[in-house]
Amino acid sequence: xxxxxxxxxxxxxxxxxxxxxxxxxxxxxxxxxxxxxxxxxxxxxxxxxxxxxxxxxxxxxxxxxxxxxxxxxxxxxxxxxxxxxxxxxxxxxxxxxxxxxxxxxxxxxxxxxxxxxxxxxxxxxxxxxxxxxxxxxxxxxxxxxxxxxxxxxxxxxxxxxxxxxxxxxxxxxxxxxxxxxxxxxxxxxxxxxxxxxxxxxxxxxxxxxxxxxxxxxxxxxxxxxxxxxxxxxxxxxxxxxxxxxxxxxxxxxxxxxxxxxxxxxxxxxxxxxxxxxxxxxxxxxxxxxxxxxxxxxxxxxxxxxxxxxxxxxxxxxxxxxxxxxxxx
Amino acid sequence: xxxxxxxxxxxxxxxxxxxxxxxxxxxxxxxxxxxxxxxxxxxxxxxxxxxxxxxxxxxxxxxxxxxxxxxxxxxxxxxxxxxxxxxxxxxxxxxxxxxxxxxxxxxxxxxxxxxxxxxxxxxxxxxxxxxxxxxxxxxxxxxxxxxxxxxxxxxxxxxxxxxxxxxxxxxxxxxxxxxxxxxxxxxxxxxxxxxxxxxxxxxxxxxxxxxxxxxxxxxxxxxxxxxxxxxxxxxxxxxxxxxxxxxxxxxxxxxxxxxxxxxxxxxxxxxxxxxxxxxxxxxxxxxxxx
Amino acid sequence: xxxxxxxxxxxxxxxxxxxxxxxxxxxxxxxxxxxxxxxxxxxxxxxxxxxxxxxxxxxxxxxxxxxxxxxxxxxxxxxxxxxxxxxxxxxxxxxxxxxxxxxxxxxxxxxxxxxxxxxxxxxxxxxxxxxxxxxxxxxxxxxxxxxxxxxxxxxxxxxxxxxxxxxxxxxxxxxxxxxxxxxxxxxxxxxxxxxxxxxxxxxxxxxxxxxxxxxxxxxxxxxxxxxxxxxxxxx
Numbered sequence: 001x002x003x004x005x006x007x008x009x010x011x012x013x014x015x016x017x018x019x020x021x022x023x024x025x026x027x028x029x030x031x032x033x034x035x036x037x038x039x040x041x042x043x044x045x046x047x048x049x050x051x052x053x054x055x056x057x058x059x060x061x062x063x064x065x066x067x068x069x070x071x072x073x074x075x076x077x078x079x080x081x082x083x084x085x086x087x088x089x090x091x092x093x094x095x096x097x098x099x100x101x102x103x104x105x106x107x108x109x110x111x112x113x114x115x116x117x118x119x120x121x122x123x124x125x126x127x128x129x130x131x132x133x134x135x136x137x138x139x140x141x142x143x144x145x146x147x148x149x150x151x152x153x154x155x156x157x158x159x160x161x162x163x164x165x166x167x168x169x170x171x172x173x174x175x176x177x178x179x180x181x182x183x184x185x186x187x188x189x190x191x192x193x194x195x196x197x198x199x200x201x202x203x204x205x206x207x208x209x210x211x212x213x214x215x216x217x218x219x220x221x222x223x224x225x226x227x228x229x230x231x232x233x234x235x236x237x238x239x240x241x242x243x244x245x246x247x248x249x250x251x252x253x254x255x256x257x258x259x260x261x262x263x264x265x266x267x268x269x270x271x272x273x274x275x276x277x278x279x280x281x282x283x284x285x286x287x288x289x290x291x292x293x294x295x296x297x298x299x300x301x302x303x304x305x306x307x308x309x310x311x312x313x314x315x316x317x318x319x320x321x322x323x324x325x326x327x328x
Numbered sequence: 329x330x331x332x333x334x335x336x337x338x339x340x341x342x343x344x345x346x347x348x349x350x351x352x353x354x355x356x357x358x359x360x361x362x363x364x365x366x367x368x369x370x371x372x373x374x375x376x377x378x379x380x381x382x383x384x385x386x387x388x389x390x391x392x393x394x395x396x397x398x399x400x401x402x403x404x405x406x407x408x409x410x411x412x413x414x415x416x417x418x419x420x421x422x423x424x425x426x427x428x429x430x431x432x433x434x435x436x437x438x439x440x441x442x443x444x445x446x447x448x449x450x451x452x453x454x455x456x457x458x459x460x461x462x463x464x465x466x467x468x469x470x471x472x473x474x475x476x477x478x479x480x481x482x483x484x485x486x487x488x489x490x491x492x493x494x495x496x497x498x499x500x501x502x503x504x505x506x507x508x509x510x511x512x513x514x515x516x517x518x519x520x521x522x523x524x525x526x527x528x529x530x531x532x533x534x535x536x537x538x539x540x541x542x543x544x545x546x547x548x549x550x551x552x553x554x555x556x557x558x559x560x561x562x563x564x565x566x567x568x569x570x571x572x573x574x575x576x577x578x579x580x581x582x583x584x585x586x587x588x589x590x591x592x593x594x595x596x597x598x599x600x601x602x603x604x605x606x607x608x609x610x611x612x613x614x615x616x617x618x
Numbered sequence: 619x620x621x622x623x624x625x626x627x628x629x630x631x632x633x634x635x636x637x638x639x640x641x642x643x644x645x646x647x648x649x650x651x652x653x654x655x656x657x658x659x660x661x662x663x664x665x666x667x668x669x670x671x672x673x674x675x676x677x678x679x680x681x682x683x684x685x686x687x688x689x690x691x692x693x694x695x696x697x698x699x700x701x702x703x704x705x706x707x708x709x710x711x712x713x714x715x716x717x718x719x720x721x722x723x724x725x726x727x728x729x730x731x732x733x734x735x736x737x738x739x740x741x742x743x744x745x746x747x748x749x750x751x752x753x754x755x756x757x758x759x760x761x762x763x764x765x766x767x768x769x770x771x772x773x774x775x776x777x778x779x780x781x782x783x784x785x786x787x788x789x790x791x792x793x794x795x796x797x798x799x800x801x802x803x804x805x806x807x808x809x810x811x812x813x814x815x816x817x818x819x820x821x822x823x824x825x826x827x828x829x830x831x832x833x834x835x836x837x838x839x840x841x842x843x844x845x846x847x848x849x850x851x852x853x
Contacts, residue, residue, distance in 0.1 A: 037424055039368070039431060092605050097618040098424045099366035100605060102431075103556045106368070107598035110553060118591040236549070240435055243428065288442040295436035299414050302429055306421070493723070496712070500720045503709040510669075510703070511766070512695045512724040 004145060011152040013269060018159035019220050021261035024245045025166055025254060026213030032252035032312065033174060034206035035186035036090075037098040041214055041242045042235035043109030046116055047085050048078035048215025049222035049232075053129040054122065056223075063124050071135045075219045082215025083208045085112070090207040094200055101207075109235055116230045128229025132222050155224055162220065163258070166213055171254050178202060183252065183312075237291065241268065244298050250308025259309055268294070336466045338582045344471045344540055346558075346578025347478035351533035352551055353558035353570035354482055355526035361502040361565030361616060362522050365423040369410070369434040370530060370555060375548030376437050377403040377531025378538040379445050385452050392452040393473070396535050400528040407527025408520055416519075423618075434549065442545045450543040474536045481532055482571055485525060489567065494521055502565055554581065554597035561604050563615025572612060576600070622647045622682055622805050623699075623774055628667055629676035636675060637663045639829050643807075645774060650796060650806045652837070654813040655826035656849065661809040662704065664826060665776050668807070669701045670694050682773060696724055700767035704778040704809075707763035710752030714743050714762055717751050721766030729769070736765040739798055757788030761795065768799065775799065777808035781815075793819045817841045825849070 023041060030036040038044075052074030057066030069077075089108050093101040116123045123129065136154035139147040173179050182202055222228040241264060249260020271293075275286035301308070352374055359367040377399045384395035410433055418426045459466040489495040494517070500508040501518045509515060530548075533555075537547055558577045562569025577597050584596040609617045621644035631637035637660045645651045653661045666672050668679065670691045679687045686694060691701075700721075709717050718736055722729045737744035740761045746754075751762050760780055767775055777796070781789040789812065796806055797819070810816030817823050817837040825833040825846055833846055840846050 035424065037427060089602075092602055096605065096609065099360075099427055099618055100560075102368065102424075102427055103366055103553070104598075104601065104605070107553050107601060111592075111595050111598055114591055114594065118589065236435065240431065243431070247428070284447075285443050288439040292436050292439035292443070295432040295434075295439065298432035299429060299436075302425060302432075303417055306425070493719075496716055496719060497723065499712060499716075500709050503711045504706055507703070507707060507709065507766075508720065510691060510695070510701055511720050512692045512770075513720065514692075 004149065008149060008152060011156055013265070015156050015159055015224055017262045017265045018156065018163050019217050020242065020245060020265055021163055021258040022166060022217040022220065023214050023242045024249065024257040024261045025170055026210040026217065027242055027246050028251060028254060028257040029170055029206050029210035029213065031246060033179065034182055034203045035098060036203060036207050037102040038105045038210065039102045039239060040105030040109030041239040042233055043112040044082040044085065044211045044214035045218035045233065045238065046112050047082045048218030049228045050116065050123055050129070051081035051215070052078040052219035053132050053222050053228050056133055057129060057131050063121050071133060071223060075216055078215040078219035079212040083212040086208045086211035090204045094203045094207065109239070113235055126230060128227055130227035132226050132228065134223050134226055159220055162216070167254055167258070174254065240294065244294060247298060248301050248308055250310035250312060252312030253308070253310045256308050256310035332464050339579060340465070340467060340471065342579030342582035343575060344474050345582060346575035347475045348533050348536045348540070349551065349554050349558045349578050350478055350571040350574025351481065351529050351536065352555035353562065353574045354485065354567055355529040356555050356559040357562065357564055357566065357570040358522055358526055360559060360618065362498060363519065364618060365426045366556070368427060368430040368552065369437060371548035371552035372434040372437040373403060373407060373527060373530040373548065374534035374537070374551060375441055375545060376406060378534030378543050378547065379441050380531070381535045381538065382445070382450055382452065382543055392535060392539050396532065399531040399535055403531035404524045404527035407523040407530070411519065411523045438545055438549065447545050452539055470539050474540060477532065477536065481529065482567065486567055498522060550594065553594065557597040557601040561600055561611055563611025563613040564617065565615045566611065566613040569611055569613035569615055621645060623668065623807070624680045625668065625677065626680070627677040628674060628679065630667055630672050630674035631663065632672055637829050638667060641826070641831055643824050645805050645807050647805055648800060648803060649822065650800050650820045652816045652820035652823045653809045653826060654816060654823060659826040660829040661826055662778050665778055665807060665809050669699060669776060695770065698773040699776065700770055700772040701776040702763045702767045702778060702780065704782055708751040708759050708766070710750065712751060713748050714751055715747040717762050717766050718769050721769030725770055732769045732771065736768050739795060740765050757784050757791060760784065760792055764795065772804060774805045774807065777806060779809050779811055781810065781812055789815065814841070
């Protein structure tokens, strides 16, 4: 039935937008709030996805777990695990300019990718982990088609609840006095240095908290898909999509992050539908042309609308020229 | 395992790999020191250089060595073009914005390589090259070539930086940008010159990686971490440091398989990077810290 | 006689804040002029305004017959004004000789006459021309900084607190060299924290306070002025 199919597709899209919005919120805490450059989003996502998978799946031979725990334990575990990975990286790199964090986060994402691929005892290697329980998936009293629709709708509701909770929490931190202070010094490394240890600690908090949200996003994805494999996400593409979502939406603005996730994901999915109609000999090339265009889109946004669709409220002028080259 | 085996199977490949890293790390250290940001498209620029050389090798039927200068010039031109079109207008903004732009550029360059050359593995020449035996040391010609080319290119660069007027201007800009501007040094020319050199070095590292292993669209991206580790290990802004760093990282990666599973070879560079940031962020030869 | 440099009622500052208000000064040829004043008086700002380093919102800047108001620093350098910043005024990782070479970067053709002139003024530097500038003592660094600025044969040299942090012996030496430089036909405008010593050595002086002209006169007159003395010479 055409109508049901469309509705299902819309729900599917909305769930993905919700998950990406969570990742973009996480990045907004790091970049929009504290000016921290995390280029390893996919790594934290994977940590969350696998952690929750290990915690919540039924016991399996040949790998650690599963521990058959309730899904919310898995999700909390995902956040904790992502935070634990973020902590040492942040601890070491946040003393320096964010360039170093960018490199180190690329590194940690790469290491996580290697671990996922090689440590079969944790991740079941290339086959991945399947049978991840999905909350509110069973509606036995309904007909098959409507039951599927209901389970999608129910999962969307869960994603929305999580997203709204995260949004409210982050928004409160943004508007707290020290949130304003962080944003004020974000663009001024000199001032940040002068504030010393306290700022370093706050940045570490922002980095860890943002990474935890990314881990949670990974868990939501794994439970939605019911499985997670190393191939489930292309690390570079996923990381990059989240970046463009935040920049286009408006870094520093939580609503912008969510709006950006919706806009970019819709463009990305539509372009996929368009390229899928191409004959196969062009289809593969078209995939890479899409990647090129998404890269180009970032350049255009950075150049022509750096403040994004929804600019940060009350932002200091981030474009203020600094005298000469900035040291530190 | 005897000593000769250690040399033949780990140290020599490590030096070769290290020379390839060194070529890239020198470029990274120049961008870090003169333009003052981490250039994340560096590895993919190397990929592009390697594939341009492949086009020349297959198109004209020449050896990779003949293709090398062509690839160097073409990649240098691409690097200058990228700077003009995408980075130049970000210069007044916080440097980290350019870092972000360069991540996008990395994706764009890779997409171009994937569209034009596909995603299959390629090589410059087919067949297995057996190493020659020099008093028990087993070395392939291409390995000797790689090391010599690295020394020649970096040596040439070093001469340029210490002897020529514009080379000194580049050092001045790295040393004290405000004073360089007060002295009337044209920043735009220095930036362009930097990209010419950096693009050329990228191409060289890509071509030699392709010559010693194979060409893949991800080859450069996978070199990014070791190249950054090498630049930071040597000390940002230090040419000789980048060479030293490259060699250390290359040898460490090859030796690492003696103690950790070979899948984690790539983790060595990451460990070195974090270790240096932790204990000595200025690097072995006391460079800058951004 | 027209002055080499004349600042006419300059108002301006960094960004939106006007630090200078209606400041007027002039420097004649072969003259050493010092700007003194309490902290925050706008001394360095006044000097930077000459070199095009701040936004000028009112007034005119004339140099050697040209209106240079609003010129970019590199154009001003070529016109014959060189500036020595107070800090970070050398290339630390370059040799003394290379520092001078960078100072003469804009000069076309042979630099040997310029090197000779600088090395004659600073014989100490000639002996150590291969030494990295960052390895030198504070006083010697200041000489390198001045030497670098002199490579383009400027008509006017701007020195921003050249004796800050130097021992009295070096301070005396820097003043002596400044006189030598003046005697080769270069006018000098400098900002000084050590007001007493500076006024004693300069030909003329200006006292700034809160971004405005307060007093002007010959060094000796200002030293003798009771109000100036009370203001900041320590009574």
